[in-house]
Amino acid sequence: MPEVSMDAVVALCKRRGFVFQSSEIYGGLASTWDYGPLGAELKRNVKNAWWKSVVQQRDDMEGLDAAILMHPAVWKASGHLDGFTDALVDCKGCKKRFRADHLPGQGAQRSCPECKAVIDLEKTPPRPFNLMLKTHLGAVEDESAATYMRPETAQGIFVNFLNVINSRHRKLPFGIAQIGKSFRNEITPGNFTFRTREFEQMEIEYFVRPEAADEAYHRWIAERRQWYLDLGMRPEKVRLRPHAADELAHYAQACTDIEYAFPFGWSELEGIANRRDFDLRQHAEHSGKDLTYFDQADGGQRFIPYVIEPSGGVDRAVLAFLADAYREEEVKGETRVVLGLHKELSPCKVAVLPLLKKRPELVEMAKKITSSFKKHFVVKYDDTAAIGKLYRRQDEIGTMYCVTVDVQSLDDGQVTVRYRDTMLQDRVAADRLFDYFQTKGLIGN
Ligand code: GAP
Secondary structure, eight states: OOOOOHHHHHHHHHHTTSEEETTGGGTOOTTOEEEOHHHHHHHHHHHHHHHIIIIITOSSEEEOOOOSBOOHHHHHHHTHHHHOEEEEEEOTTTOOEEEGGGSSSSSSEEEOTTTOOEEETTTSOOEEEEOOEEEEOSSOOSGGGEEEEOSOSHHHHHTTHHHHHHHHTOOSSEEEEEEEEEEOOOSSOBTTTTBOSEEEEEEEEEEEOGGGHHHHHHHHHHHHHHHHHHTTOOGGGEEEEEOOGGGOOTTOSEEEEEEEEETTEEEEEEEEEEEETHHHHHHHHHHOOOOOEEEGGGTTEEEOOEEEEEEEEHHHHHHHHHHHHEEEEEETTEEEEEEOOOTTTOSOSEEEEESOTTOHHHHHHHHHHHHHHTTTSOEEEOOSSOHHHHHHHHHHHTOSEEEEEOHHHHHHOEEEEEETTTOOEEEEEGGGHHHHHHHTTSSOO
16 A cells, blocks of 8 residues: 555645644644544544543543643652753754754754754753643732643542542552643644644553562553554554663653554654552652552552553544555546544444435435434435535545435335445445444444
C-alpha cells in the first residue's frame, strides 16, 4: 500500500469535518485544533474503546474523573514545579527561543534554525523553562492564587489512591484509569494534532507489590500494544521502543514507548513506565498522610506499592488511526479515498440513501429504515447528492455500510447493502436488515 502523506490526512480532516483549526475565523491559534462533527464522534469512539477495554471488561480496574485544577502543593510533591522543564536558548539574531536539544550541530557553537545566526551556548547558556501553564483562581492575581493546569492526569489518580482503596475495598494488584485533558506550554508544538499545548490523555496507574512490578510492566506493554492492533492498526506500523537509561523521566525506573510510523516518522503513541513508589512516597511526605498499603492477610505488612503506568494520548491515537486507515484506490479510472476504520471506531456505521430523492415513497422508506436503527448504532440518512457521489463521501468518512433504497425496493421490499472495503453489494430484505447487521457485528457488541 502506498505511503500516506500528512497533507492528505490533514486535507481530509478539514474537508469532511474531522478536525478544524481552532478560532479559524480569527486567523487561527497556532497548534490548536477543534474536532468537528465526525472527529468528535471518532475521538469518543477511541475513548470508549479504551474505557471498555481497561475498565469495564476487567476485574482489577476502577475508573476516575479527577479535576483539571489541583492544589499547587501537588505539583511541588510530584516534581513538576522544579523539574518539568525544557532547556531553552535565546537567539540574539531573531530573538526567538529554541529548545537546546533541537539546535542543529554539536559543541558550543550552534546555528539558529530560523535566521541561521550563530548561537554560542557558552555565552548564552540554556535556561530551564517550566512547561506547566499557570493560572490564577479567584479575584486576586497574585502568587497566593496561582495554580496550574495539570500537565498529566496521573497526579489526580495518586492523590485519590486512599479514597479509591477505602471506598472500593481494593486489594493489590489493582489499577485506576482516567481520561482527561492535560496542558503543557510546549515550545515546539506541531505535526497537526500530534504535539499540542492542550491535549487529552488516557492514563492508568496500576498498583502492585514491588516484587511484582517487573512482570506487570511487561504484561501491560504487551496488552497495550495489542489494543491498537485489535482496533485494526497494521502491526508493521507499530513498534516498541525501550528507553535508554539517560532518557528516563525523573520518576521512572524503566519505560517503553509504543510508537507508530506516522507520515513524519516513528513517534510515540503511548509510554508504559515503571514509576516505582516515587509518586505515592512524595505525596505521603508532602501531605503528611499515610499512603502505605496494609494487607492483614499478608502478615500485616505495610509498604508503599509500586506503580506501572500505561499513559497514552487520545489525540495521537486518533491521528494514528486516521493515518493508518487512509487509503487511495483506483476505481474505473477514478481515485477513491477510503477510511478503512475498524467498525468500533468508524464515526458512522451505516448510511441510508434513497436512489431518487424526488420519489416520496423512496424517501419515506429510507427514513423509516434510518429511524429503526438509531438506537443501535450511528446511522445517517443522506440525499444531498447523486448516489455515486454519496458512496464516495461515505467511503471518505469510513462509513461501514450504505443501504440504498431503489424503485424495486417498493415492490420486493429489498434494499442494496454495499460494504465499504470491497464495494460488494448484497440484496437484503428490509425487514431482515437487523439480522444482517447483527451478523456483521454492528449490533449486540
Ligand atoms: N503521566 C505520564 C506522562 O504524562 P508523557 O510521555 O509525558 O507521560 C503520555 O505523556 C502521553 O501523552 C504521550 O505518549 C502522548 O501520547 C501524550 N502527550 C504528551 N504530550 C503531548 C502533547 N504535547 N500533545 C499531544 N499528546 C501528548
